[in-house]
Amino acid sequence: MRRFVADKAKSLFHLSRSFQRRPEPLNPLQSLLLTRFLSSTSIVDCPSPSPSSSTMDPPTPLTLHTINPKVLKCEYAVRGEVVTIAQRLQQELKDNPGSHPFDEILYCNIGNPQSLGQQPITFFREVLALCDHPSLLDKSETSGLFSADSIDRAWTILDQIPGRATGAYSHSQGIKGLRDAIAAGIEARDGFPSDPNDIFLTDGASPGVHMMMQLLIRSESDGILCPIPQYPLYSASIALHGGTLVPYYLDEATGWGLEISDLKKQLAAAKSKGLSVRALVVINPGNPTGQVLSEENQRQIVEFCKKEGLVLLADEVYQENVYVPDKQFHSFKKVVRSMGYGDEDIALVSFQSVSKGYYGECGKRGGYMEVTGFSADIKEQIYKVASVNLCSNISGQILASLVMNPPKVGDESYESYRGERDGILSSLARRAKTLEDALNSLEGVTCNKAEGAMYLFPRIRLPEKAIKAAEAANTAPDAFYCKRLLNATGVVVVPGSGFGQVPGTWHFRCTILPQEDKIPAVVSRLTEFHRGFMDEFRD
Template identity: 45%
Template sequence: MRPKIELGSRFPSMSPIKMMGRLGRMLSMHSEGLVTTVPGLTAQASTIRKTKHNLTMDNMNPNLIKLQYAVRGPIVARSLALKKELLKGVEKPFKTVINANLGDAQAMGQEPITFFRQVLSCVIYPELIKSGNCPDDVKQRARQLLAGCGGKAGSYTQSFGVEMFRRHVAEYIAQRDGYPSNWENVVLTQGASPGIKYCLQLFCKQVDGKDAGVLIPIPQYPLYSAALAEYGLGPVGYYLDEDKNWGIDVSELERAFHEGSKTHAVRALVVINPGNPTGQVLTEENMKRILKFAQRQGLFVLADEVYQHNVYAEDSKFSSFKKVLMDLGPPCSEMELASFMSVSKGYMGECGLRGGWMELVNMDPDVQANLYKTISASICPNTIGQCAIDMVARPPQPGEPSYDLWLQEKTDVLGSFKLRAKMIVEAFNKMGGFKCNEVQGAMYAFPRIELPPKAVEAARAENKPADLFYAFRLLEETGICIVPGSGFGQSPGTYHFRTTILPQPKLLQEMLNIFDVFHKKFTEQYS
């Protein structure tokens, strides 16, 4: 039945042509969601938009509604809006937005590694191999990569990555750990995140009438809580020990496991080393205790090791969970493990290329076959990301034309990270109301902040977590964008935030100075 439209009652003084024109514009705006009602339409017509969709919030996948991803949440959306306002000339108390929220090194001024970009340029445009002014080893590497890709960088590859690249990754892992690595257990992925999600999907099945649960660190990288929500898996949080530089206490793992087992079948353990957002580097002794716990409880271990190149503390070093697993011998060395690496972090910082790998250790062959079947449904990871991963696994060697420059650029990047890690910790620990643990590795600091009771009350009045309230005030008044600790999880009654160490030294010092002034003002306002 068509809605009844009474033109004369709403537009008594207009000609029919003008009336139809105006009504047409209103209907168009209504269909685009710009207005909720149209003058002159009955109630039935004004509800057309509400009832015409078969898929609504009431019948869509509820897991997606629960999903939250803090590092790209509302505060980040607001920072993007502020950037646009500044470009339009809107007056603000700051001249630029400082994005200390994302671990994107190149977005914060880091220059790409020359060798990587020269090789990739030749891969994408092979004419440069003939005519370009690149070193001979660059041209030779580009030829090899193209040969692995079947001669064209724009073609599909094997679903699990180019075999030659997978073999090189396996050789890299074997050299790193001192234990063999089977290339057929290496899968190239579109960044580390898809590999992590592929593995988590394997646990989407009830056991003894309980949904599966996964132990994740608190604080944690929000990919994990988001993926678990998406797949209907239960997040079982274990708290990192802030007083022991965010170490992992096995007694806390035991507590979390037994508490989580009341409601879920706890089947896997996530460890992030070096830590995100907390910046710790686990010792081998700590890792051995963690693995022995996982072996006792029959847990599959997912080791997020994407920051393995990012270690700064003098008394810290990176050890892979696979190495420590093998060092322990049976029965631990027979445990299931998946480890993950990415070209986005380290000294490379190639976030946009989306290259990563995962290595599967001791996985049931039938399970692995089904995992590979699932991966093959995504066709293949992008070719350029795979080429970048191959160069991480097989960088220039001594004596090759590109080696000296590559080594210098890598050393400079990691040396600058080390300097900035120290800068940020020292600065926050000098500010009143902050406590910041040493950034031993990765790209972030996770300072603890004391907020005045009146600030907590003001946040509650706005129905916001207190640290989110603080972060929004910081953004609106200074242009500094951080991620509140509530987006990562934190011990009850504490407040934190994550900030990257990625702003270049001059900008980082400026950011820290602005932060100090803001915090004093904020504290005085709510004292």
């Protein structure tokens, strides 16, 4: 057998430089492999140094000036300063009840329904519990505790998991049988085929968005078209990946309309600046704006993306949250296919999550993205990035398959499931309307209808005296308002500046999620606060 480099020649890189340590020159294959290994990742090519560490530079301390500036740039208002204050107040209330003019903090800053008392859908939780502890399925008592169809569904799911091992890493895209179920659910929703190999299961929608930004953004010269106002996941993710957010503006005066003319204008402007615009983000139903796009508007968006070669990133996590009878959710996949376009025409990614809808299972961190219109070699790259994190959590995967395939007519759980679902959705619609009306009754406040999603995004016209007071406090006027609101009422909302807004206009985002028995209190606290605020700062 041929004698190779001695064990002691430990450095890969000394080979190419310090020949005295290498008994034989590299053969062609070794050279090839060395080149490959060096090119596959940036690896420093170390010469044989004189190890005189005394001549080294002093260590660079880790400070805000020496961390990745992209991290520093990134902002995420949904859990920003106002929420930090709220957490402090909550602790103060706990340590010292009665220390504030309210007895609880109402977190209306974030779409987190179960944190405000929404109950999970029983069927979903039954299936999850059985899959978490499958030996329950062998016990006779179980049939008295669980519905028959939850037991059936748990068996079906376990049979789809190799070795029934719910504690094993799955395929990097998610368990194949669950992807089959999700694809079937998409087909039932859209009336067009869905390929389970296009589905990537994710720990909620956010990691999917990050993955796509990572794929698309090469440098600050790459732009992503995003709505303003937008959900700050997008600005944060673009900042973290070092790209440039290209804003397009939703028109508040027309119920947060999305105008193709503005898209075109912003794209042209970005291109004239030398940007390469790679993708368009559409959030439908809108966050923070709550509008539901018409099918006609969606067709225009598809044509625009097709013509401009943009990847369409469709945030469709609120697809089950539509509250007005004259609007309906249409997936972009369905719109694209109904226009006769196939994989070769347009690259489309649809994001879905178990956190929203009527289920609101935020803590489970489940979701998927359906990736269509990408070439096989690009999909391999997405697969590779997914593989580095191995897989998304299996409970979240199971739940994603359940929300896309809930109980059907005739299943034992169907009636209770339907009751829970419809109860939540109709209550959300009532809450949206009550809060919208209450906001519109306030002096200087106008609020568009929440057609869908979980938020209202009222505009507040602040008196100049309030703006000056905010200025003196070195705070944005909307943040000033929101902090005052929190300190007076315990209600947590997010300043509009965290989402982007036309300058000189001020908004806040408020969820519609407090339980119905709390809504009157929210309305009266908000109304009373606002009246006092306006009186205090009236010009």
